[in-house]
Amino acid sequence: MRTSDCDVVIVGVGGQGVILISEIIGKAALSAGLSVRGVETHGMAQRGGSVINHIRIGCRYSAMISLGGADVLLAMEPAEALRYATYLSPDGIALVNTTAVLPVTVTTGQASYPAIEEILAPLWEASSRVYPMDATGLAAEAGSLQATNVVMLGALARHIPIGEEALLEALFQTVPARFLEINRKAFELGKIEVE
Numbered sequence: 001m002r003t004s005d006c007d008v009v010i011v012g013v014g015g016q017g018v019i020l021i022s023e024i025i026g027k028a029a030l031s032a033g034l035s036v037r038g039v040e041t042h043g044m045a046q047r048g049g050s051v052i053n054h055i056r057i058g059c060r061y062s063a064m065i066s067l068g069g070a071d072v073l074l075a076m077e078p079a080e081a082l083r084y085a086t087y088l089s090p091d092g093i094a095l096v097n098t099t100a101v102l103p104v105t106v107t108t109g110q111a112s113y114p115a116i117e118e119i120l121a122p123l124w125e126a127s128s129r130v131y132p133m134d135a136t137g138l139a140a141e142a143g144s145l146q147a148t149n150v151v152m153l154g155a156l157a158r159h160i161p162i163g164e165e166a167l168l169e170a171l172f173q174t175v176p177a178r179f180l181e182i183n184r185k186a187f188e189l190g191k192i193e194v195e
Contacts, residue, residue: 005034005058006160007065009087012076013101014049017149020174021074022053024153027170028162029057037063052084057161072159074152076135077101078119085126093129095155095194096120097148099136131155131194138189144179147186154190164191 008025012018022038029036037059041052054065067086073094075081081096088094098116105111116132123130135151142151150171157164168187175183 003059003061004037004056006056006072007070007089008055008057008072008074008156008160009065009070009084010053010055010074010076011080011084012051012097012149013080014051016051016076016101017146018051018053018076021149021153021156022055024167024170024174025055025057025156025160025162027173028166031169032162032166034058034162035060039063050080050083052080072156074156076149076152078116078132079113082119082122085123088123088126090127092127093159094123094127094131095152095159096123096130096132097135097152098132099134099148133190133193135190135193138193139186142186142189143182144186147179147182150175150183150186151190151193154187154192155194157187157191158194 010018010021026036026038034057037056039054068089070087070089071092073088075096078096078098078100100113102113106113120132136148138151139145139148157167
């Protein structure tokens with residue numbers, strides 16, 4: 001029995017804006033008159049550690065999403081997509097930024113980072129709807145690498161039951177006004193990427 005309208009798991013590493021995306025989705029859902037529940041679980045979020053947020057739109061009960069229950073897995077970093085792939089429903093969609101954030105063990109030569117194809121292969125086994133995208137490159141095109149999370153929010157927009165207008169309004173209420181045009185462009189580029 002379903003207890004929500006849409007379940008989204010958002011993952012990445014500290015500093016990528018995972019918590020900000022969740023906050024924007026929550027504000028937009030409330031302004032659209034939808035109930036929303038969310039939970040943040042993270043380790044060293046300020047130091048590049050793993051971050052995972054659960055967002056349940058139209059939720060009636062628990063804020064936590066069960067394994068295999070996410071309608072959408074939004075991954076700001078490819079290895080984090082793989083780490084949390086077990087949350088994705090077989091009918092779900094995975095939106096994956098292909099730009100890696102290399103851990104210290106990789107940058108110091110103690111380990112190697114897998115090829116993107118190796119990371120995506122298990123995701124393709126979990127769901128037939130996997131959309132890898134260079135969200136970081138699109139953010140640079142919009143004018144700021146810091147808008148990577150907004151590109152991903154744009155990609156997510158048509159996969160959740162919240163209108164674009166509500167998402168943009170919540171975004172513009174949350175980020176500084178001087179970044180308005182960059183964020184608007186980043187959001188649009190993300191939408192275009194998954195059409």
